[in-house]
Amino acid sequence: xxxxxxxxxxxxxxxxxxxxxxxxxxxxxxxxxxxxxxxxxxxxxxxxxxxxxxxxxxxxxxxxxxxxxxxxxxxxxxxxxxxxxxxxxxxxxxxxxxxxxxxxxxxxxxxxxxxxxxxxxxxxxxxxxxxxxxxxxxxxxxxxxxxxxxxxxxxxxxxxxxxxxxxxxxxxxxxxxxxxxxxxxxxxxxxxxxxxxxxxxxxxxxxxxxxxxxxxxxxxxxxxxxxxxxxxxxxxxxxxxxxxxxxxxxxxxxxxxxxxxxxxxxxxxxxxxxxxxxxxxxxxxxxxxxxxxxxxxxxxxxxxxxxxxxxxxxxxxxxxxxxxxxxxxxxxxxxxxxxxxxxxx
Amino acid sequence: xxxxxxxxxxxxxxxxxxxxxxxxxxxxxxxxxxxxxxxxxxxxxxxxxxxxxxxxxxxxxxxxxxxxxxxxxxxxxxxxxxxxxxxxxxxxxxxxxxxxxxxxxxxxxxxxxxxxxxxxxxxxxxxxxxxxxxxxxxxxxxxxxxxxxxxxxxxxxxxxxxxxxxxxxxxxxxxxxxxxxxxxxxxxxxxxxxxxxxxxxxxxxxxxxxxxxxxxxxxxxxxxxxxxxxxxxxxxxxxxxxxxxxxxxxxxxxxxxxxxxxxxxxxxxxxxxxxxxxxxxxxxxxxxxxxxxxxxxxxxxxxxxxxxxxxxxxxxxxxxxxxxxxxxxxxxxxxxxxxxxxxxx
DNA sequence: TTGTACGCGTTATCAA
DNA sequence: TTGATAACGCGTACAA
Numbered sequence: 001x002x003x004x005x006x007x008x009x010x011x012x013x014x015x016x017x018x019x020x021x022x023x024x025x026x027x028x029x030x031x032x033x034x035x036x037x038x039x040x041x042x043x044x045x046x047x048x049x050x051x052x053x054x055x056x057x058x059x060x061x062x063x064x065x066x067x068x069x070x071x072x073x074x075x076x077x078x079x080x081x082x083x084x085x086x087x088x089x090x091x092x093x094x095x096x097x098x099x100x101x102x103x104x105x106x107x108x109x110x111x112x113x114x115x116x117x118x119x120x121x122x123x124x125x126x127x128x129x130x131x132x133x134x135x136x137x138x139x140x141x142x143x144x145x146x147x148x149x150x151x152x153x154x155x156x157x158x159x160x161x162x163x164x165x166x167x168x169x170x171x172x173x174x175x176x177x178x179x180x181x182x183x184x185x186x187x188x189x190x191x192x193x194x195x196x197x198x199x200x201x202x203x204x205x206x207x208x209x210x211x212x213x214x215x216x217x218x219x220x221x222x223x224x225x226x227x228x229x230x231x232x233x234x235x236x237x238x239x240x241x242x243x244x245x246x247x248x249x250x251x252x253x254x255x256x257x258x259x260x261x262x263x264x265x266x267x268x269x270x271x272x273x274x275x276x277x278x279x280x281x282x283x284x285x286x287x288x289x290x291x292x293x294x295x296x297x298x299x300x301x302x303x304x305x306x307x308x309x310x311x312x313x314x315x316x317x318x319x320x321x322x323x324x325x326x327x328x329x330x331x332x333x334x335x336x337x338x339x340x341x342x343x344x345x
Numbered sequence: 346x347x348x349x350x351x352x353x354x355x356x357x358x359x360x361x362x363x364x365x366x367x368x369x370x371x372x373x374x375x376x377x378x379x380x381x382x383x384x385x386x387x388x389x390x391x392x393x394x395x396x397x398x399x400x401x402x403x404x405x406x407x408x409x410x411x412x413x414x415x416x417x418x419x420x421x422x423x424x425x426x427x428x429x430x431x432x433x434x435x436x437x438x439x440x441x442x443x444x445x446x447x448x449x450x451x452x453x454x455x456x457x458x459x460x461x462x463x464x465x466x467x468x469x470x471x472x473x474x475x476x477x478x479x480x481x482x483x484x485x486x487x488x489x490x491x492x493x494x495x496x497x498x499x500x501x502x503x504x505x506x507x508x509x510x511x512x513x514x515x516x517x518x519x520x521x522x523x524x525x526x527x528x529x530x531x532x533x534x535x536x537x538x539x540x541x542x543x544x545x546x547x548x549x550x551x552x553x554x555x556x557x558x559x560x561x562x563x564x565x566x567x568x569x570x571x572x573x574x575x576x577x578x579x580x581x582x583x584x585x586x587x588x589x590x591x592x593x594x595x596x597x598x599x600x601x602x603x604x605x606x607x608x609x610x611x612x613x614x615x616x617x618x619x620x621x622x623x624x625x626x627x628x629x630x631x632x633x634x635x636x637x638x639x640x641x642x643x644x645x646x647x648x649x650x651x652x653x654x655x656x657x658x659x660x661x662x663x664x665x666x667x668x669x670x671x672x673x674x675x676x677x678x679x680x681x682x683x684x685x686x687x688x689x690x
Numbered sequence: 691t692t693g694t695a696c697g698c699g700t701t702a703t704c705a706a
Numbered sequence: 707t708t709g710a711t712a713a714c715g716c717g718t719a720c721a722a
Contacts, residue, residue, distance in 0.1 A: 012715055023693045028717060038691065058468040059407035060715030063698050078433050084423040088450060100464060103448045105433060119445060123403040231631060260635055286576060290605055292637050357699055368709045373701060405699030408714050
């Protein structure tokens with residue numbers, strides 16, 4: 001009995017070549033550089049490709065060409081709509097250019113992030129996009145050794161001449177805080193994501209502090225609660241903050257999800273927002289327009305970052321273009337959750 | 346000048362073998378089957394692996410082993426929180442088992458979905474999870490030819506003995522509609538995602554119709570608007586539906602995002618929800634608890650589906666286990682957006 | 691324009 | 707337990 005009749009093997013380049021009566025090299029060229037082949041042979045080859053239902057083997061191709069046409073993205077979590085949208089835009093550009101996206105999420109865990117990065121490189125990713133600057137230097141060394149182009153997203157500044165596409169988290173948070181201060185707020189508290197190994201979170205807190213200093217206030221006295229990423233965490237953190245005396249007139253939140261939690265907690269405590277206490281967010285996800293009162297927040301150009309990250313990566317790999325640092329604009333979106341404090345004390 | 350000093354090559358198995366004074370076979374075994382090797386050689390090999398900072402080449406490994414330890418997921422969109430969460434759970438199980446996830450989104454476009462599926466298979470995915478049953482038969486043929494295990498998620502029933510993990514969309518929607526009918530609703534309208542090549546959406550509409558029939562009402566008369574997936578689309582669809590006369594007392598929505606849009610539109614029209622009109626959702630994403638009034642909706646076990654899909658896929662590939670059909674329970678989550686109609690006419 | 695032939699870095703078979 | 711060595715399927719100098 002012939003084994004082949006059982007697990008019928010997939011057609012290979014060889015099969016196509018034999019059937020089309022050309023060499024494997026010609027088949028390969030037909031597939032990769034169609035214009036290096038006469039129309040007659042191209043048609044004949046393509047015909048047998050279709051007839052045999054041939055599909056190139058990715059692994060073999062990657063091994064021989066030392067290129068995968070694959071680009072990776074390691075993000076903190078898919079559950080944050082803002083990263084999901086960035087990815088969607090990232091993928092769209094790649095697909096339009098015949099490339100493929102690899103995604104992994106680290107659950108905000110530096111160790112998992114490192115594993116995921118190494119894994120992607122082992123799989124031959126031609127380039128990679130990472131969120132934020134904060135990670136062990138050895139990871140950067142590793143990437144440099146392998147000569148893998150990297151793009152740091154979500155921040156407008158990077159070290160060591162690395163490419164980045166993002167915005168100034170400090171400036172954005174500062175601008176929002178200044179607006180609040182100009183409305184009369186003096187006692188400002190902050191609910192932030194954990195700032196360890198998260199430069200975006202740290203920068204946003206720093207931005208609020210900078211604004212306080214600008215106004216001649218004591219920045220170090222600003223109450224700060226760090227917590228994880230979820231509505232429930234925002235609620236709990238808000239309760240913690242409001243247990244203090246005197247209470248703040250404004251609670252700034254490092255992202256919209258925490259802010260929504262804060263609003264929920266406030267309402268459960270019988271507080272009017274923004275009458276009794278103002279609350280601001282950061283990101284401007286859809287949630288911000290749904291919650292009542294709608295969130296005053298900072299609009300982050302997530303889609304643009306995803307798109308540009310893909311374009312930069314493709315350019316660095318295919319055209320050997322130089323690393324670039326792109327710092328996008330952000331702006332405060334004024335809705336209803338921030339207003340002048342009732343008690344101007 | 347030696348070229349090698351410029352683009353220093355990465356260490357290979359050969360390098361490790363030479364350095365550790367063993368054969369490449371032994372190095373390979375040390376890495377893949379540590380217990381088939383004496384402790385002495387194992388230690389020596391591992392030491393040089395570390396010293397050279399060696400990482401196996403994924404492509405070469407996949408080519409030789411005919412296995413990638415990679416599992417793909419093609420979803421309609423990452424922007425829907427419910428898919429994002431399913432993926433997060435899917436990835437978690439894979440990573441815990443030393444496997445890797447590949448993700449692609451199709452933007453609800455059948456052609457893109459087909460491309461993405463073929464792409465994943467070409468990249469050697471050992472298994473794949475797809476959302477829903479609806480797709481061209483040739484795609485299933487293709488998958489069967491390649492003998493790639495497939496799991497259909499988001500639905501509790503599948504054809505041709507294929508594995509699936511999901512729930513009964515018809516029954517879930519029917520249950521919700523029956524609850525509304527028992528409250529006194531008679532004029533029910535439906536806002537759905539496009540039902541072409543989307544069996545989940547179609548099933549939910551069918552469930553509502555079934556409930557109407559159960560109650561002796563005219564199911565075919567139910568107003569139905571199909572639209573895309575976004576809050577804005579929900580708003581527009583609601584406006585369309587309320588332009589009719591007589592107006593419905595309940596607008597059921599195929600998912601929570603559309604329902605949130607409907608609520609927004611209702612409020613902009615000066616209608617009280619649920620006083621003037623009731624609105625229901627489907628999915629039970631976080632948004633459902635944030636919007637006011639909070640959404641009465643169907644809770645979908647997204648995390649469980651993601652987890653189980655990964656476990657089933659691993660079992661089918663590694664343990665050659667048989668395909669299974671898992672039908673999970675759903676339940677209606679009663680909140681404030683559904684109440685007895687004021688006008689029982 | 692086309693073909694020959696070698697190399698890519700592993701795994702796996704078989705013999706020792 | 708270990709070692710030689712033949713695949714694995716494709717890209718690409720180089721030659722024709």
